[in-house]
Amino acid sequence: MSDTTYAKPDEQAPDVTGALSAEDAPVLDKATQARVHARSRKLLGSLLRPWLRRSLLALAALVAENLGQLAGPLLIARAIDVGVPGAVAGRPGALVWCVAGFTACALIAAGARYGFFRLSGSVGQAVLLDLRTRIFEHAQRLPVAFHDAYTSGRVVSRLTSDVDAVRDLVETSLDGLLTSLLSVGGIAVLLLWLDLPLALVVLGTSVPLVLMTRWFRERSRQAYRRARNTVAEILVELGETLGGIRAVQAFRAEARAADRMNRLNDDFRDAHTDALHVVARYTAGVRLVGNVCLALVLAIGSWRVANDTLQLGVLTAFVLYLRKFYDPLDELATFTNKYAAAAAALEKISGFLAVRSSVPEPAAPAVLDADRPGRGRLRLRAVEFRYTPTGRLVLPRLDLTVPAGQTVALVGETGAGKSTLAKLLARFYDPTAGAVLLDGVDLRDLAEGDLRREVTLLTQENFLFSGTVAENVALARPDATDADIRAAAAAVGAHAFIEALPDGYDTDVSKRGSRLSSGQRQMVALTRAFLADPTVLLLDEATSSLDIPTERAVQAAMAKVLADRTALIIAHRLSTVLAADRVLVMDAGRIVEDGPPARLIDASGPFSRMYRTWIAAVGED
């Protein structure tokens, strides 16, 4: 799926994901890698910075826990050396103190551990929430065309499994990293103090360790990168296949869907097997280096003890600490592994966050006075538009003024640029040149919220969200009361059918509204639009699936609703068009005819031809 270029047809998605798909390869070139790494690190830093204090507290708790645990063996030794003989001699005081001290240390360590758990858990969860919010908000800022090509499955993957990998790193591996760094550092100092030559042998092992770590980081990152890519593909496949299950079953495409899934699934499996194999080699290697070093120290140490250049006690201590020196290295290996997994995820997430929206929010938004007189004046000033910088000019230099309150019908053949014009007016896109103005204000200068209050675009995509009918209608105005919702439905003529549903307005519309017919979904969508009560209403084939009596009712309702607002209607039904104040006929991105419908019918232009075809089609009635 990722090897193909995404769609760039006339009115289609620009190649917005191109830059990202370059990062989908498991092995990145040097420049890309450096850029991607820097971007990921920056993101991780910005996520952790607000929680610095809490992270430091967690660190302190961890130190306290380790101190408590370190004191334990000392007290045991004291109990055995002093306490027990004392007790045997009839003086149990020392033993009691030792036992009490040991218990106290254990309790302190336990309390500190609990504190650490809570703190690191809350940091992890806070980072997770922050990251999720950032990704989700960003996703909603990105243009619609981006989502067409990127697909929802990938966004799901960024927001769930990628984010989980980051959380895993922040929440659970902090423990290992800090503990092991503390003990490795402390013990290294001890070793140096005990005996310099032996310590140098030990520290010499850092050379192979660093080399191994470097190897591991690169290899495991490749494996994890592959895993991240395939898991996204799996989610995309799931989303598309399950979303279109009717077609998949009716066209017997199950086997092929399963084949595709199996390929991805196998790839995912191999990526994980690979990742774990790399971990196996790395952790075993680290342990081998540690154990060989131990044997080496023992050999050299014994030789020196035999030659009287080293005290036996020093060697004993050295060997004991050595074991403690290498144990945490396992933890470090675990951390490195989790970091590699999280790094691969961060690459993906930071890449997603770095995609810039082509319709940015204004830095200093203009304010539209809600009570301004004659609101709803639209103006296109020398607008040019192409979907991609090198693409076809869809709209070549368009000038248009729509006075407030006018109902304009937009007609023309597929590909004439009608929908594009509507999308520009709703600022789904920004014009390549020129400007779109609402009451004299450039749409690019309006804050998202203000713009949406003024302008509503209703398309054929009558997407219903899970929830009730009432909730779906209220999407247009979350503060709407039940009465408002009912009134809107009644105005559109949807009240009767909604009431007839099993639970009326509280009927769950189920997944993607499959249980409502497409006509019913259009009615819900229309109700939404009327409830929104915008200054400018843009309808893009909003009534195509209605039966005729319903459409008639909707038209009658619309006549009332549209009377006092600006409206732009794209419709294939001339019955709808004829109800407009003004008709614009578009061809190849230009307006070729403009005037009231009745006058255009009399002219001998394209609209009169359309009209005659229509009369011929329905004339038998």
Add this chain to the structure above:
Amino acid sequence: MNVEGAPIPTNASSLAVLRRLGPYLRPVWLPITGAAAATFGALLCGLGIPLVVQRVIDGPLGSGDFGRLPWLIALVAVLGTAEAGLLWARRKLIARPTALVESRMRADLFAHLLRLPVAFHDRWQTGQLMSRAVNDLVTLRKYLAFAAVFLVVNSLTLVVGLGILFTIAPELALVGLISAAPLLLITYFYETSYKKVARRAQDQSGDLTTIVEETMLGTRVIRAFGRSAERTRQFVAQARRLRSTELRIVRILGGLSTGLLILPELGIAGQLAVGGWGIADGRLTLGQLVAAITISTYLRWPTECIGWALSETSTAAAACDRYWEIRDCPPTVTDPARPVSPARPARGRLRFENVHFQYPDQPRPLLRGVDLEVRPGETMALVGATGSGKTTLAALVPRLADVTAGRVTVDGVDVRDMPLAELRAMMGCAFEDALLSSASVRENVALGVPAASDADIRASLRVAGAEGFVDALRPHGPGTRIGERGMSLSGGQRQRLALARAVLPRPALLVLDDPLSALDLHTEAEVERALREVLRDATALVVAHRPNTARMADRVAVLADGRVLAVGTHQELLDSCPHYRTLMATPGPTETVGAARHADGEVVTP
């Protein structure tokens, strides 16, 4: 959970739930056992090394007898290498089998989802299914690869350690045992309350996925109404709910981990006290006490590890539960036990006999005794008010749903008696939604006939009036990808591709749900002409809203009140059926222009 028919978390024990993994574990038990053995071996080597080192220091170095020294050092090296080797073997052995279990379970889940009827998919949100197919199975793989192995190995270690402790000093072993006893309580706790919390977190994560999925798919609507911020608030609220569950898990695990840290320590303190007392009384020796404490110190890590592994067991069991909830849903639309193959070549006589259909949650059937016959080669239009059940009736033919009473036959054979694949191979369908995927135009059109030639695809694109715009697609014409759900195309373009897909197989039976609704007048006329050619050779059931589409049909059936109200030609019905007249009557042109003129203030004559 806000899934309708939401699953109730089962009360089965984790073990019982995990036992269902049997069929998946059986083929890979050998390497998994091997991995457990390697883990245990590595543990023994790890324990052996300090013992040998001790021997070096106490023996040759202490006594000055250096003869055995090289051997002992060599033994350290050997044990050290063996430990590293076994550690490597553990991961190497476990990696593929556990990944295999995961991928097989996912493949089976997906295959099952593909078999489940449309009714199931209507009820379940895709987000929940995604989260089960990915997150829950990843949880299971991780459990099998790590926690499960550690649980077995460390339990073994704990039992062996306690056994040794008993042989050394029964009295001190008893103290150790008592200190380990709360583990049982902890297990019980995990089985009861913790599992519920773990399950809740998984469900909430599924709901979060659902919000994401829906928001992305419905992004046009959300933007059109400027509800991005609102939607973000909903998402954040759900994410916060998940977070508070996760924090609860952190609190529980923190408490338990603290307990598990403190239990062995208290055991050791107890042993010190009891041991000191015993030594003072002369019942115990100092050697016994030192040995007991050393062993107890070694057992600290396995005890902690068991606690962690138990919590992972509960999480894995909850994930397993969620997985089987889907797998346990029966595919209700299935191949018959004794399939009857349809007549060949299919003539395409389609009959509905007293067909009833009721949605499970509706008080009464939507279809209540539909009788209708579509003769071979005939085109029958299905007309009815919005919501009258036209789409539902059409869906019964390819068995996207099954009748609740009565039957649907093709050439005299009940569709439920035919092999599903053969039944569906006989027909081409176009739905009210185009149901396209982000693949290329070619792949979308060739969904039913993957081996179709370019010429055939082109021919069906021509029938659907799609050839022109498809060729104009950039950069690859028919090879261009069309965005998720084909959303980078207009509604009319999508509809034409769905139509091309339906006619491509040249099926004996066509089921078309309002195939021309989104087309402009010009295109509609064009498609109509081409479609007539195709319809001449096939039996067709066409859901229609418009007179144009109805006129294309040989006969029209009017659906009302769950029954067929009347059947006849378009003209006959216009003459005889008032309901049909209402449904078909288009607003007269004069009347609307009048309205326009009124609004415009200009006087014109049409």
